[in-house]
Amino acid sequence: VSDFIEKLVEEFARFPGVGPRQAKRFAYYLLTRNEEKLKSFTESLLKARKSVAHCGSCGRLSVKSGKTSLCAICADASRDKTLFMVVAHDVDVESVEKSGSYKGYYFVLGGMVPILDEKPEERVRVSELKKQTASRTRDGLTEIILALDLNPEGEHTGEYLKTLLSPTVAGKNIKITLLGRGLSTGTELQYSDPETIKNALKNRASV
Amino acid sequence: VSDFIEKLVEEFARFPGVGPRQAKRFAYYLLTRNEEKLKSFTESLLKARKSVAHCGSCGRLSVKSGKTSLCAICADASRDKTLFMVVAHDVDVESVEKSGSYKGYYFVLGGMVPILDEKPEERVRVSELKKQTASRTRDGLTEIILALDLNPEGEHTGEYLKTLLSPTVAGKNIKITLLGRGLSTGTELQYSDPETIKNALKNRASV
């Protein structure tokens, strides 16, 4: 095979969740397509890339609107300014929006804080978060919600953010909260860990 | 193969989670063992069976104590008489006990109420539950916790029990509660359903 093809396979092998065998199948799939169609594929790829940008506020990838650098959520002045939710990834924003039960603003960290990482500020957007939090404290903020995965990395990230933001909100009547724990859809009691059951009991509610 | 062996394989195929191939392996495993050892296995099986009984109160299988028909939990007068938790299976009691955050009494239904079942009272112990609930309402009961799996059958069973027990507790300042919903250990936000996120938001708590 030519060097061009090998380079292509390498590129595909860097795609998320793609191993060498699938990378090869992708290359083969594209190389056997009509040249015109392939050209149109690469063009739509570049056009799509040009159409998006990271939101100037929450940081998530979103479609440029032309007039502003803000995404549709951050540009919506009717949302609740008292609430500010920090999530790790863009997709988390989508999940929370689908629940229809949050009307505040978001901040996307761009990743978790790895447990043994000594310089998390080089990995996730912590200085930007601090700056925005400070600005929001002067604009009616009453609660920062740390909405993180319930696994060791998520818990570590929560601890880190709490320590980071506490000075900024100290003495300002702003609370920092975590998402509630309990049974999630599909959970069976007999396979639940003690911590989940403990929280499910604490958060029990009348029917 | 002899009829004896075929019958044996059939018995193993009735074991929970065992298919015909594994049933055959079990039969083969036992048939190739020393006769003395096999005899001692069947004896320990019969002895174990004789050593257990369903608790006269909560109904779960437990080791007979000789003096009483009650299991260790139901016989423990120091537990909290204001709380009564209904679970589907014996193993659910173990899970809740492991959490260390419940000190009340239990009732084991002995199964879920299937969604299209017309005569659930023939399947799970509903008349016994009603009788015990009535008795407990005269003995300080303040809350019945329906601790059920978070799946369609569990939700259906919860609805059924609520309807069943409401008359018994009506006007008595006793509430019926469900376990709290939210993120359970291991949950990742991006794969969470809207209902789970909605409840995780509702149950959020300050750190």
Place this chain on the structure above:
Amino acid sequence: VSDFIEKLVEEFARFPGVGPRQAKRFAYYLLTRNEEKLKSFTESLLKARKSVAHCGSCGRLSVKSGKTSLCAICADASRDKTLFMVVAHDVDVESVEKSGSYKGYYFVLGGMVPILDEKPEERVRVSELKKQTASRTRDGLTEIILALDLNPEGEHTGEYLKTLLSPTVAGKNIKITLLGRGLSTGTELQYSDPETIKNALKNRASV
């Protein structure tokens, strides 16, 4: 739980392919059954055990016939005395019989020869195999078929048996053979290893 029950769970955990969680479910399943039924289960187990024995010739577990210590195959004088097939396990005999294309006799080793095992003769029935082979060489034997799994342990066992049996058949016009290699049902060419393809080419046949 009582010691009886713990002992029972331990016994089930020794069953092939059963982990601690399933062992517990088995114990629970049996302990909640009617005592009479449990008794009849243990009796059918002991009866089945009494009804079987290892064949005095090939060694596989089979139903005792009363008159002879031989299994139905070894007792069948009409089979082909020129062929002697060595397999690792009882179930291998069943597989070969199902193919309907072998009419000779069998010998069940009772296991594979592990690659780093220094004393295989303590693990598999090698001295008995040698003895029987010697006896069959005086009774018309022309071929010993080593029918072993096509994995490293099977190949190692094949090598071991070849070395073991070569002196016994030397100078006697008896060949030692291995099962043919090639594509097996379901094999896709693109996922086949070079060795399989090499043999599939060697064994190709006119249609």
Place this chain on the structure above:
Amino acid sequence: VSDFIEKLVEEFARFPGVGPRQAKRFAYYLLTRNEEKLKSFTESLLKARKSVAHCGSCGRLSVKSGKTSLCAICADASRDKTLFMVVAHDVDVESVEKSGSYKGYYFVLGGMVPILDEKPEERVRVSELKKQTASRTRDGLTEIILALDLNPEGEHTGEYLKTLLSPTVAGKNIKITLLGRGLSTGTELQYSDPETIKNALKNRASV
């Protein structure tokens, strides 16, 4: 999201083995990359496409050499002209070459003949195969090897090709063969189907 992005996700969802969720992740992965790098990726894709072509003889995708329309194998006059192997896919050629035990020429059908397909000639390259076979019969051909997957579609394709090519080779002392069947690497006897064991017995060989 913009139409550009939706279109992009649709394109990725057409990649082999890619579902909607992974397609979205691919789109997101590329859209968050540096624009320069993305540009270079699309360029390497187009260059690679331009560097390849279907071989004028066997039909498989291969790197253009400039002087000839033939792939490296078909252009190699030192290979064995008596052998002609028909495979379904390009990757099958790679598998057979890796075995190092075939030195003849290839023909890539470009797919299997589906079992209920009424017009296979519109799907796979049958008229080209017939033409090439006829030409090779005048050039020393002695054997056509149908090297197909050992599943129902492969067997059907083999039947179809046999019927197709029989007239062309009739009376010419050219045989049509299939790859040999038997145990393939990793096969365990106890899980083998009767047909595989039958063939493994037929193809058994002395050690």
